[in-house]
Amino acid sequence: MIVLRLVYLFMPVGIILAFLYAPAERLMGEASRMLYFHVPLAWVSVLAFLIAGVASVMHLVRGDDSRNLDIKAYNSASLGFLFVVLATAAGSLWSRMAWNAFWNWDPRQSSIIILLLIYVAYFSLWNALENNPNRGRITSVYLIFAMVSMPFFVFIIPRVFLSLHPDTLINPRGTVLLGDRMKVTLMICLISFTLLYFDLFFMKNRISRMEQRLEESLDNE
Amino acid sequence: MKRTITAIALTALLISTFFWNTGTTDGLLYGNTGPAAPVVKEYGGRPENPASGALSEEVKLYAVTATVLAIWSVLGVYLFLLDRRIRRLENRIDNSIRGNE
Numbered sequence: 001m002i003v004l005r006l007v008y009l010f011m012p013v014g015i016i017l018a019f020l021y022a023p024a025e026r027l028m029g030e031a032s033r034m035l036y037f038h039v040p041l042a043w044v045s046v047l048a049f050l051i052a053g054v055a056s057v058m059h060l061v062r063g064d065d066s067r068n069l070d071i072k073a074y075n076s077a078s079l080g081f082l083f084v085v086l087a088t089a090a091g092s093l094w095s096r097m098a099w100n101a102f103w104n105w106d107p108r109q110s111s112i113i114i115l116l117l118i119y120v121a122y123f124s125l126w127n128a129l130e131n132n133p134n135r136g137r138i139t140s141v142y143l144i145f146a147m148v149s150m151p152f153f154v155f156i157i158p159r160v161f162l163s164l165h166p167d168t169l170i171n172p173r174g175t176v177l178l179g180d181r182m183k184v185t186l187m188i189c190l191i192s193f194t195l196l197y198f199d200l201f202f203m204k205n206r207i208s209r210m211e212q213r214l215e216e217s218l219d220n221e
Numbered sequence: 222m223k224r225t226i227t228a229i230a231l232t233a234l235l236i237s238t239f240f241w242n243t244g245t246t247d248g249l250l251y252g253n254t255g256p257a258a259p260v261v262k263e264y265g266g267r268p269e270n271p272a273s274g275a276l277s278e279e280v281k282l283y284a285v286t287a288t289v290l291a292i293w294s295v296l297g298v299y300l301f302l303l304d305r306r307i308r309r310l311e312n313r314i315d316n317s318i319r320g321n322e
Contacts, residue, residue, distance in 0.1 A: 018289075024278075031284070033285045086292050214317070
């Protein structure tokens with residue numbers, strides 16, 4: 001899709017804005033520039049896990065006519081996993097600069113570790129069932145449970161317990177607590193990482209489909 | 222291949238922004254090289270406190286840039302791996318076509 005090609009425009013613009021246009025935050029100083037990469041990575045990972053869950057639901061509903069939705073769910077979950085690992089690494093370095101420690105078991109840090117483990121288990125399950133004809137259905141059920149638990153870990157736990165993390169973009173006051181320049185930069189980075197995710201997701205789906213077609217044609221010969 | 226080249230180009234762009242910043246930190250942070258400079262120095266020149274282990278603003282900027290560079294390196298490697306997967310597929314298709322002939 002042509003819209004996805006906009007990632008090649010938005011991404012460099014986002015990087016330039018993050019370093020040259022957005023001001024440094026008053027308390028955290030230069031470390032605050034991590035916001036424009038850490039938050040979009042975390043957002044995209046949540047989006048990827050949601051799409052993986054929705055694809056799993058559709059796979060179970062449609063049954064045999066699912067058009068490889070289980071593989072699409074796997075592709076989305078693997079991208080989500082990549083992005084959440086990057087978000088965690090970036091967050092850990094930000095934590096060192098802002099709170100003076102790489103890791104301090106903040107509720108959000110703890111919940112992200114549990115989320116990572118949930119998806120590690122999913123990939124183990126996927127690989128363990130390689131020759132099982134019911135792999136798609138079993139892993140889809142697992143992904144639906146993972147999707148249902150994800151908002152709990154990402155949105156609820158960090159709000160229930162006292163956290164060092166500042167108010168999120170989606171907060172009880174319903175306002176984005178950022179200056180105008182920071183807001184614009186963050187929005188452009190959010191859009192660019194979202195486009196990057198969809199570009200990679202569709203590319204992975206195309207590769208999977210090609211691999212499957214090739215296998216089928218080789219089997220027929 | 223095109224994607225790999227784009228990833229490398231984006232990384233190069235990122236590295237270049239790093240040099241722009243380190244060269245003229247005071248002005249560029251606020252997009253203003255003139256009157257804003259003293260205000261920025263207030264933040265940019267915050268002294269390091271070795272006792273608390275806090276990092277200076279310059280070190281923080283280096284750290285952010287290095288982290289972003291690392292993120293892009295990982296994404297670049299990921300794109301390279303996808304590109305390799307496509308190349309393998311192309312080779313398999315070519316081989317099967319040659320086999321049929």
